[in-house]
Amino acid sequence: MKKLFILLILMCTKLVFAQESGRIKGIVKDTNGIALSGATVQVNQLKKGTITDKDGNYSVDKVPEGKYTVTISFVGFESATQSVAVLKGKTAEANVNLQEVSNMLNDIVVTANKKPQKLTEVPATINIIRARDIAQFASFNIGELASRQKGVDYVRSGVLGTGINIRGFNSAFNSKNLQVTDDRLSSLIATGLPLGTFSTVTKDDIERVEILLGPNGTLYGPNAHNGVINSITKNPRTSEGTTFAIGAGNQNVLTARFRHAQVLSDKFAYKVHFERSQGTEFDYVDSVYIGTVGKPELELNRDFSTVKYGTGLYYKPSSNSEIVGYYGHSNNNNISITNAGRNQIKDWKIDEFQIKYISPRFFANGYYTKSNTENTYAINQRTQNYYSFVNNGFSEEESLRRSYAEQWVPSAGVAINRGSLFKDDSKRLNGEFQYNNNWSNFYLTLGTQYQKDMADSKGTYLLDSNGGINIVQTGFYSQFEYKAPESKWNFLLAGRLDNHELYGSTFLPKAAITKSFEKGTVRFTYGNGISVPSILNLKGNLFGGLIIGNGEGFTLKDGKKIAKLEVETISTYEVGYKGSLSNKLTIDVNAYYNKSKNFISPLRNIASAANPVTHVGDQPIGTVVPGSTGTFILTYSNFGQVDTYGFDLGLNYAITPDLGAVFNYSYFGRDLDKNDLKNDGNLDGIVLETELPINTPQNKFNVGLNYNKNRFYGSMYARWIQKYDFFSGINIAAKTQDLNGDGTNDVIVNARKGRTWNYGQLGGFSVDANMGYNFANGLTLGVSVTNLLNAKNREFVASPIISTLYAFELKYNVNFFKSKKAAIN
Structure with missing residues (x-):
C-alpha cells in the first residue's frame, strides 16, 4: 500500500x-x-x-x-x-x-572543434569544398578543387597525382597535413603519407571537404602540423537515391561510378558505393644514373587504375543518437614520387572497418585499417640493380629476376643485398572517446585517443625480419570555452598530452579569443602542432641496410652518440577576420607567424671505415642488420629552427544572384639564421637554404568566376604560382645558383645535379574551367578542362610538364523510393 x-x-x-x-x-x-x-x-x-x-x-x-x-x-x-x-x-x-549556403559567412563547419559551428565563430581559417562544387566538377579526381582554395599549395605530378600542402615545408614525402575521412585517419601506416588516391571513398559519396589552415594538434593529435583536410561523406537519410556516372578524357581516362542510399525505417538506413577508374600517365621517363650515365627507368608502366567500393549502415537507437558502421576497400596501380626516386605501385590494397556512436554528449569511434601490397618496388633502385648485372655479362632474364633483391659488385665479384621490393602487410587500430557538455555559457570537451600501428614489411624495407613492428600512441585532450552572447566575446583554452612508445610525451596547448561585430568576427589564436617521425623514419631498413631508421640512436666506434629522432614542433600565432564589407562582398583574411624546430634532416652518412657504427640503440649493428659492418649508414637526425610568416586573403563578390567572383592571395616568407650551425642539415659546416624543406612559393593567387542559373552551371579559375625552388632528397627543381658561396654554381638549369636532372623551378600560370547542364529527368552532362591554355608548367619534382587535360562526365540521379512513397501517399 x-x-x-x-x-x-x-x-x-x-x-x-x-x-x-x-x-x-x-x-x-x-x-x-x-x-x-x-x-x-x-x-x-x-x-x-x-x-x-x-x-x-x-x-x-x-x-x-x-x-x-x-x-x-x-x-x-x-x-x-x-x-x-x-x-x-x-x-x-x-x-x-x-x-x-550562398554566403560563406552563414556556413556551418565541423572540423575546427569536432562539432557544428558557424564559420564566423571558428577561431581558425577554414576553406570549404561544398557538395555542389563536387557535383559540378566532371573529373573523378576532386583533389583538383583544392587548387581553387586560399592558402593551399596545390601541385599536380601527373594525370592522376595531385597533392596539397599548407604553409610551407613541402617535400616529395610530405606527412605534415593530417587527412581525415569521417573521423578516420587517411594515411598509410608505415610511412604516414596521406592516402590520397588510395582512399576508399568515391566522389559521389562526399558531402564536403573542409581544409583547416594551421596547426590543430590539440583535438586531432600528431601530424595536424600545418593543417587538417577533413572529408565528410553523405548520410543516407539526407541523400536517398541512386547515382550512375560514367566519364572519359584524354590520356585514356575512363571512369564508372555507382552510389545507392536508402532509408529502410525510422531506425535503419544504408548506402553503398563503387568506382572503377583508369588512364595513362603523361609520356615521361625519369633518368636513373649508373655512374655518370643516365638510363631510362626499368619496365616503367604508365597505366594507372583504381577500384574502390564501400558500404555504410546507419542505426538510430534514439531520436538524437546514431550508430554508424562502415567498410571500404581500394586497390591501386600507379606511379608514386618519393624523395629517393619513383615507386611503381602494384595492387596496393587498403581496407577500412569502422563503427562509431554519435550523440549530443558522447562520441565513440573505433576503426581498423589494413594495408597490403606484394609487388610494389622502387624504380630507381631496381634499375640500378638491373644494370649492375646486365653490364657485367648476366643474361637479360637473370638480370631482371635478380634486380628485385640484389646488386652486383664487379670489384668484389659478388652480389649484395639491395632490395628494391616493397611488401606491406600492415595494420592499424584506432579508438576515440569524447564527452561534450555545457553549463550556461561554459562549454567543455574531454577526449582520449588510442592508436596501435602494426607495421609489417615482411623484411623488405623495415627492421622487422623477426616479425612486425608494434608502436602504441595515446592522447588525452580537453577544451574549455566561454561564450558571452551579450558582449559577443568568446574564449577558448585547450591542451593535449600525447605519448608515443619511441619519442615519449609531448604537450600541445591552444588558446583563442574571438570578438563578433555586426558584420564580422575578429580572432586571435595561438596553437601548437607536431610532426612525428614515421615508422619508416624510425625503423627503416632500405636497400640492404644502406638506409637505417633512427628510432633508438647510434653509437660509433669512437664512442660518439647519434641521438634518436624527436618530434618536429611548430608554434603558430594568428590573427584573422571574417566578415562582410558590403551586402555583396565578403572577406576572410589572416596573418600568421610560425616558430618551427627539430626538422628531420636529409639522409646523411654518419659513419666511415675508420669510425663505423657499432650499435643501434643497445644492440650490435650486426644483430640489427645481419652482415652490416656499419661503415656506410645513411640515416636521419633532428636539426634546425626557422621562423616563417605570411598572410592569406580571400574575397567573394556576388556580381549578380547567379554570378559570383572569387579572389585569393597568399604570401609566405621565412627568416633563417645562416650563422646558426643548428641549421646545418648535412653537417658540412655551411648552412644552406636547400637543407630546410621550405619548398613553397613566396606569392600565389587565383581568381575565379562561378555561374549557376536554372539548369546551367560553369566556373573558370586562373591560377598564378610564383616560380620557386624545390629540394627533396635526390629531387631538385631550382634556378641556376651558387649554394655555398664559393663562386661556382652548384645548381644549373637543364643539367644533372647528383642523381637527378634539374629542369628548373616549379610554378607558373594556368587556367582551369568546368561547365555543365542538369536535364529535367535527373541527367547531368559536365565537362572540365585542366590547363585550358596548355601552359608548359612543371608543377612537381620527378614529374612531367602538365599538358591540357579534359574530362567529360554523364551522371544520372534518381530516387525510386521517393517516387514509390509519393504514389502510396
Missing part, C-alpha cells in the same frame, strides 16, 4: 510538472521540401536542444512557460532562428525550411 501511495505521488508530480511546462516541436526541410535528418536544434535561452529524425521532425520537451528563440543549423545550409512562445501544457511549433 505504501509503494502504491508513493507511485501515485510521483505520477501526480509528473502530471503537474508537465502541465506547468510545455514543449517545442517542428519539422526541418530544405527549400525543395526534402526533410533534413540530423539538423541541430537549440533553444538558446535554455542551452537545450536535440537533432531531427529521418523525417526532419524534432521535439524539445519540458520547456518552462516563456518566450524563446530556436536556432536550427545543418552542415551546408544557412542557419535559421525563430521566436516561439511556450504556454503551460501546450505545444509551440517552429517549422523551418533551410536554404543552401
Whole structure:
C-alpha cells in the first residue's frame, strides 16, 4: 500500500510538472521540401536542444512557460532562428525550411572543434569544398578543387597525382597535413603519407571537404602540423537515391561510378558505393644514373587504375543518437614520387572497418585499417640493380629476376643485398572517446585517443625480419570555452598530452579569443602542432641496410652518440577576420607567424671505415642488420629552427544572384639564421637554404568566376604560382645558383645535379574551367578542362610538364523510393 501511495505521488508530480511546462516541436526541410535528418536544434535561452529524425521532425520537451528563440543549423545550409512562445501544457511549433549556403559567412563547419559551428565563430581559417562544387566538377579526381582554395599549395605530378600542402615545408614525402575521412585517419601506416588516391571513398559519396589552415594538434593529435583536410561523406537519410556516372578524357581516362542510399525505417538506413577508374600517365621517363650515365627507368608502366567500393549502415537507437558502421576497400596501380626516386605501385590494397556512436554528449569511434601490397618496388633502385648485372655479362632474364633483391659488385665479384621490393602487410587500430557538455555559457570537451600501428614489411624495407613492428600512441585532450552572447566575446583554452612508445610525451596547448561585430568576427589564436617521425623514419631498413631508421640512436666506434629522432614542433600565432564589407562582398583574411624546430634532416652518412657504427640503440649493428659492418649508414637526425610568416586573403563578390567572383592571395616568407650551425642539415659546416624543406612559393593567387542559373552551371579559375625552388632528397627543381658561396654554381638549369636532372623551378600560370547542364529527368552532362591554355608548367619534382587535360562526365540521379512513397501517399 505504501509503494502504491508513493507511485501515485510521483505520477501526480509528473502530471503537474508537465502541465506547468510545455514543449517545442517542428519539422526541418530544405527549400525543395526534402526533410533534413540530423539538423541541430537549440533553444538558446535554455542551452537545450536535440537533432531531427529521418523525417526532419524534432521535439524539445519540458520547456518552462516563456518566450524563446530556436536556432536550427545543418552542415551546408544557412542557419535559421525563430521566436516561439511556450504556454503551460501546450505545444509551440517552429517549422523551418533551410536554404543552401550562398554566403560563406552563414556556413556551418565541423572540423575546427569536432562539432557544428558557424564559420564566423571558428577561431581558425577554414576553406570549404561544398557538395555542389563536387557535383559540378566532371573529373573523378576532386583533389583538383583544392587548387581553387586560399592558402593551399596545390601541385599536380601527373594525370592522376595531385597533392596539397599548407604553409610551407613541402617535400616529395610530405606527412605534415593530417587527412581525415569521417573521423578516420587517411594515411598509410608505415610511412604516414596521406592516402590520397588510395582512399576508399568515391566522389559521389562526399558531402564536403573542409581544409583547416594551421596547426590543430590539440583535438586531432600528431601530424595536424600545418593543417587538417577533413572529408565528410553523405548520410543516407539526407541523400536517398541512386547515382550512375560514367566519364572519359584524354590520356585514356575512363571512369564508372555507382552510389545507392536508402532509408529502410525510422531506425535503419544504408548506402553503398563503387568506382572503377583508369588512364595513362603523361609520356615521361625519369633518368636513373649508373655512374655518370643516365638510363631510362626499368619496365616503367604508365597505366594507372583504381577500384574502390564501400558500404555504410546507419542505426538510430534514439531520436538524437546514431550508430554508424562502415567498410571500404581500394586497390591501386600507379606511379608514386618519393624523395629517393619513383615507386611503381602494384595492387596496393587498403581496407577500412569502422563503427562509431554519435550523440549530443558522447562520441565513440573505433576503426581498423589494413594495408597490403606484394609487388610494389622502387624504380630507381631496381634499375640500378638491373644494370649492375646486365653490364657485367648476366643474361637479360637473370638480370631482371635478380634486380628485385640484389646488386652486383664487379670489384668484389659478388652480389649484395639491395632490395628494391616493397611488401606491406600492415595494420592499424584506432579508438576515440569524447564527452561534450555545457553549463550556461561554459562549454567543455574531454577526449582520449588510442592508436596501435602494426607495421609489417615482411623484411623488405623495415627492421622487422623477426616479425612486425608494434608502436602504441595515446592522447588525452580537453577544451574549455566561454561564450558571452551579450558582449559577443568568446574564449577558448585547450591542451593535449600525447605519448608515443619511441619519442615519449609531448604537450600541445591552444588558446583563442574571438570578438563578433555586426558584420564580422575578429580572432586571435595561438596553437601548437607536431610532426612525428614515421615508422619508416624510425625503423627503416632500405636497400640492404644502406638506409637505417633512427628510432633508438647510434653509437660509433669512437664512442660518439647519434641521438634518436624527436618530434618536429611548430608554434603558430594568428590573427584573422571574417566578415562582410558590403551586402555583396565578403572577406576572410589572416596573418600568421610560425616558430618551427627539430626538422628531420636529409639522409646523411654518419659513419666511415675508420669510425663505423657499432650499435643501434643497445644492440650490435650486426644483430640489427645481419652482415652490416656499419661503415656506410645513411640515416636521419633532428636539426634546425626557422621562423616563417605570411598572410592569406580571400574575397567573394556576388556580381549578380547567379554570378559570383572569387579572389585569393597568399604570401609566405621565412627568416633563417645562416650563422646558426643548428641549421646545418648535412653537417658540412655551411648552412644552406636547400637543407630546410621550405619548398613553397613566396606569392600565389587565383581568381575565379562561378555561374549557376536554372539548369546551367560553369566556373573558370586562373591560377598564378610564383616560380620557386624545390629540394627533396635526390629531387631538385631550382634556378641556376651558387649554394655555398664559393663562386661556382652548384645548381644549373637543364643539367644533372647528383642523381637527378634539374629542369628548373616549379610554378607558373594556368587556367582551369568546368561547365555543365542538369536535364529535367535527373541527367547531368559536365565537362572540365585542366590547363585550358596548355601552359608548359612543371608543377612537381620527378614529374612531367602538365599538358591540357579534359574530362567529360554523364551522371544520372534518381530516387525510386521517393517516387514509390509519393504514389502510396
